[in-house]
Amino acid sequence: MQLEVRPDPAEVGRARRWARSRLAGSGIEADEPLAETLILLVSELVTNAVVHTGCPAVLRLSLPAGAVESATVRLEVADTSSRAPVPRCAGGDATGGRGLALVDCLADRWGWRPEGSGKSIWCELDRCSQPREGAAVAYGGGRSACEDFAFEAV
Known part of the structure; x- marks a missing residue:
C-alpha cells in the first residue's frame, strides 16, 4: 500500500489518517502500542520528507x-x-531536530537507501506479545541514547 504525499505540512495529518485506516484488517488494533508507535x-x-525536501x-x-503475533x-x-x-544535535530549547532520534528509539530496525534519483528511509516494527526491553515511549521504556543525538533527513 502506498500514499503519494504533497510537499505541504498538512499532508502529515493526512498520512497519519491514511495509516490508521489501513490498520483495519491487519489484526493490529488501533489502541494497541504497536499502532500508536x-x-x-x-x-x-x-x-522529514515534507519539511526538508520541499518535494x-x-x-x-x-x-x-x-x-x-x-x-x-x-x-x-x-x-x-x-x-x-x-546526524545533528538538537539543543534543549530546539523545537525540531529529534525526528530520526525518535525513529531510532522506537523502531526495531531502520535505515535508508538510494532510490532512483532520491532516497527511501525505512523502519520496521516487530509485532510480539512482550514489549522489548529498553524500548521507548509507546513500549514503556526509554533509551539513554535518545537523549543526546538527533538526526535530520534531508
Missing part, C-alpha cells in the same frame, strides 16, 4: 494480513532528495 513513526518520517514523497506501508510492520518514505540523513 506506527502512527508516530509515520508522522516523523513524512514530516513530493511516497509513503509505503506493509502490514500483516490478519492477526499474526510475530509479524513485522514496515514503513518507508521515499523522496526525491539524494542527500543522506545527517
Whole structure:
C-alpha cells in the first residue's frame, strides 16, 4: 500500500489518517502500542520528507494480513532528495531536530537507501506479545541514547 504525499505540512495529518485506516484488517488494533508507535513513526518520517525536501514523497506501508503475533510492520518514505540523513544535535530549547532520534528509539530496525534519483528511509516494527526491553515511549521504556543525538533527513 502506498500514499503519494504533497510537499505541504498538512499532508502529515493526512498520512497519519491514511495509516490508521489501513490498520483495519491487519489484526493490529488501533489502541494497541504497536499502532500508536506506527502512527508516530509515520508522522516523523513524512514530516522529514515534507519539511526538508520541499518535494513530493511516497509513503509505503506493509502490514500483516490478519492477526499474526510475530509479524513485522514496515514503513518507508521515499523522496526525491539524494542527500543522506545527517546526524545533528538538537539543543534543549530546539523545537525540531529529534525526528530520526525518535525513529531510532522506537523502531526495531531502520535505515535508508538510494532510490532512483532520491532516497527511501525505512523502519520496521516487530509485532510480539512482550514489549522489548529498553524500548521507548509507546513500549514503556526509554533509551539513554535518545537523549543526546538527533538526526535530520534531508
